[in-house]
Amino acid sequence: MIEKIKNTIKEIDQFFYKKFGSDKSTKPLENIKEVQIIFLHLNKKDEETKVRFVGGCIRKVLCGEIVDDIDLATLLEPSEVKNKLIKENIKVIDTGISHGTVTAILNKKKFEITTLRKDISTDGRHANVEFTMNWNHDAARRDFTINAIYADIEGRIFDPLNGILDLKNGNIKFIGSPEARIQEDFLRILRYFRFYTQYSKIEHNQNIVKIIKKNINGLNKISNERIYDELKKILKLKNLYNLFLNKVSKEIFLNIFPQFQYYKRLKIINTFNQEIRSTIDSNLVIAILIIDDSNSYEYFCHKYKVSNKIKNRFKSISANFEKIKSEDFYLKKNIREEIYLLGKETVLDLLIFSICINNKAEVFNVKNLINYAKKYKIPKFPFTGEYLKKKGYVDGKELGKKLQSLEEQWIANDFTIEK
Numbered sequence: 001m002i003e004k005i006k007n008t009i010k011e012i013d014q015f016f017y018k019k020f021g022s023d024k025s026t027k028p029l030e031n032i033k034e035v036q037i038i039f040l041h042l043n044k045k046d047e048e049t050k051v052r053f054v055g056g057c058i059r060k061v062l063c064g065e066i067v068d069d070i071d072l073a074t075l076l077e078p079s080e081v082k083n084k085l086i087k088e089n090i091k092v093i094d095t096g097i098s099h100g101t102v103t104a105i106l107n108k109k110k111f112e113i114t115t116l117r118k119d120i121s122t123d124g125r126h127a128n129v130e131f132t133m134n135w136n137h138d139a140a141r142r143d144f145t146i147n148a149i150y151a152d153i154e155g156r157i158f159d160p161l162n163g164i165l166d167l168k169n170g171n172i173k174f175i176g177s178p179e180a181r182i183q184e185d186f187l188r189i190l191r192y193f194r195f196y197t198q199y200s201k202i203e204h205n206q207n208i209v210k211i212i213k214k215n216i217n218g219l220n221k222i223s224n225e226r227i228y229d230e231l232k233k234i235l236k237l238k239n240l241y242n243l244f245l246n247k248v249s250k251e252i253f254l255n256i257f258p259q260f261q262y263y264k265r266l267k268i269i270n271t272f273n274q275e276i277r278s279t280i281d282s283n284l285v286i287a288i289l290i291i292d293d294s295n296s297y298e299y300f301c302h303k304y305k306v307s308n309k310i311k312n313r314f315k316s317i318s319a320n321f322e323k324i325k326s327e328d329f330y331l332k333k334n335i336r337e338e339i340y341l342l343g344k345e346t347v348l349d350l351l352i353f354s355i356c357i358n359n360k361a362e363v364f365n366v367k368n369l370i371n372y373a374k375k376y377k378i379p380k381f382p383f384t385g386e387y388l389k390k391k392g393y394v395d396g397k398e399l400g401k402k403l404q405s406l407e408e409q410w411i412a413n414d415f416t417i418e419k
Contacts, residue, residue, distance in 0.1 A: 026151045028061050029053055034106040035070065038113075039153040041088050042074060042081065050075045051113070052135075052150040052158065059146050062167060063199075072113045073150060075133055078102050081113050099129055117141060119184065136160050143181055143188050144195060145173045170201025179211045186218030190230045193253060197234070197243040204248045212252060219256060228304040231257070235282040241266045259300050260289040265356040276352065276370055283310050284349060288356050290314075293321045316346045317353055324354040333414055335369055339376055340411060347373050379415045381407055 029035060042051045054073040061067055074081060081102055082092045091105040100115035116138040117129040132138060135158060139148040145163040157164070166173050172195045174181045174188075182188050189212050196204070219227065234240070244250045244263045254260060265288050269280065283306075291297050297314040300306075320342075323329055329338075339347045351370050358366075383406050385399055393399045410417045 026053065026058065026061055026155045026157070028067065029057060029070065029151070030153055030155055032070075032109075034109050035111070036153065037088075037106060038072070038085070038090070038104055038111060041084050041090070042076060042113075043153075048075075049152045052152050054150050055142070055147045058149045058151055058157075059163075059167060062149075062164065070111050072111055073135075073138060074113055074115055077115050077131055081115070100131060140175060142175055143185075143191060145175055146195065146199070148175060167199065170199050172196045172200050174208070178208050179215070182211060182215050183218065185222075186215060187222050187226055187230055189216065189219060189252075190227065190234065190256070193243065193249055194230070194234045194237070197239060197246075197249065198237055204246075209248055209252075216252070216255065224304045228306070231286075231304075232282040235285040240285070241270060259296070262289055262292070262357075265289070268356055272355075273367075276367060279348060279370070279374075280352060283313065284352065287314055287317050287349070288353060291318050291321065291353070293318070313346075313349065316342065317349055320350055324350050325358060329354075330366065330369060332369070332372065335373060336376065336414065337411055339373060340378055340415070344373060344376070344378065381410060382417070383407070383410075 039051055043049060051072050051074040053070065055071045057067050057070045076084070078094075078097050078100055081104075082094075085092050085104050093103045093105065095101055095103040095112065096114075100117050102113055104111045104113055116132045116135060118132045118134075118137040119129055119141045129141075135150065139150075139160045142148040144166075145161040146167045147163070148159075148161045149163040149167075150158040152158075161175060172192060174192075192208070192212065234243070237243070243253060244266065250263075254263070266285070269277065269288075272280075286300070287297070290300055291314060295318065297318055298311075301311045301314065328334055335347065335351075338350070342350075348370060351366050351373060355366050383403060385393075385395070385403065388399055388402055389395070393402055406417065
C-alpha cells in the first residue's frame with residue numbers, strides 16, 4: 001500500500017513538472033523505433049518495468065538538446081539481456097560485461113545497456129561493482145544528480161535525487177560526498193567542468209572548488225585516452241568560451257591543460273554563423289588553442305596519443321601559419337591553388353583558423369571565402385602520360401619532368417592550358 005502511494009505521488013509530481021516546470025518531455029526518445037523494439041523484448045507485460053532510459057539522453061532531451069547516444073539501465077543481468085535480444089536477431093557486443101554493460105546494435109544504431117549496480121570498491125579509475133535490483137542503489141553510485149534521472153518507455157520519470165530540479169536551477173551537484181565521488185573516478189573533475197559550463201546558473205560552490213584543487217593530481221591516474229575523450233566532449237560545447245570567462249573554471253582547466261595558452265582566440269567563434277560553426281570540430285578547436293609558428297603541438301599529440309590523421313592536420317596548419325598572415329593568401333585565385341595542392345579540408349581549416357588569429361580577417365572577407373571553398377569544384381589535370389607518349393615522349397624521367405612542368409604551368413595559369 002505504501003509503495004502504491006509513493007508511485008502515485010511520483011506520477012502527480014511528474015504531471016506538475018510537465019505542466020509547470022517545462023514543455024520538454026521524453027517523447028523524442030520514446031518515439032525511436034529501435035528503442036521501442038528493445039524495450040518490448042526486455043520488458044514483459046504485466047510485470048515491473050525492467051528497463052529505463054538513464055543519464056545523458058534524459059538530461060539532453062529535457063533541455064531540448066540533440067541526443068547523440070542512448071543509455072539504458074535494466075534489472076536484468078547481462079546474460080539475460082544478451083539472450084533476450086539475440087533470440088530476436090539483435091546484435092549484442094560485450095563492451096563492458098564485467099561491469100554489467102553490453103551494447104545492442106539495431107539498424108546501425110547503438111544502445112548501451114547496463115545492469116543496475118552498486119559500487120563495492122574503487123581505485124580512482126575504475127570501480128568494482130555488484131549487480132542490484134534496487135534503482136535507488138544504482139542512482140546513488142552515479143556522479144551528479146542531473147545524471148541520475150530515469151524514464152520508462154511510457155515517459156514516466158523516476159528522479160530519486162531531484163536531478164530535474166537541479167537541472168532546472170542550473171545546480172551541478174555531486175551525489176553524496178563530492179570528495180568521495182571524485183576519488184572514485186578522478187575523471188569526474190573534468191566532467192564537473194563540462195556540466196558546469198553547459199548548465200550552471202550559479203557560482204561555483206567553494207567547497208567543491210577546494211576539493212577539486214585538493215584532488216587535481218588524481219587525474220594523473222587516469223589514462224590519457226580517457227582524458228582526451230572527455231576533453232573532446234568539453235570542446236564541443238556551444239558555450240565553450242564561457243569556461244574561460246569564469247575565473248575559477250579557467251584557472252583549474254588551464255592547470256590541467258597548460259598547452260591551451262591561446263584560449264582567447266575562441267572568443268571570435270561566437271560571431272560565426274551556424275553554417276561555419278558546423279564546420280568546426282573538437283580537433284580544430286584544439287588546433288586553435290595550441291598551434292603557433294613552432295612545433296609545440298607535437299607534445300600534445302604525443303601525450304594524448306592522437307591519430308596520425310589528426311597530427312598531420314595540426315602539422316598542415318602549423319606549416320602554413322605564416323602564409324595565412326599574408327594578404328595574398330586570401331585572393332580567390334590563390335585559394336583555388338591551395339585547394340588543389342593541399343585539399344579542401346586543409347584550406348577550410350586554414351581559413352577558419354585564420355579568423356581566430358588574424359585581426360584583418362574581416363578585411364579579407366574570410367567568411368565568404370569559406371563558403372566559396374566549400375562549393376569549389378577541384379579541377380582535374382588534363383594531361384596524362386599516355387597523351388604525352390603519343391606526342392613522342394617515352395616512359396622515364398623525361399616524361400615525369402614534362403608532366404610536372406605542365407602541371408605547374410597549368411596551376412600558375414589558374415588551371416587553364418591549351419593542349
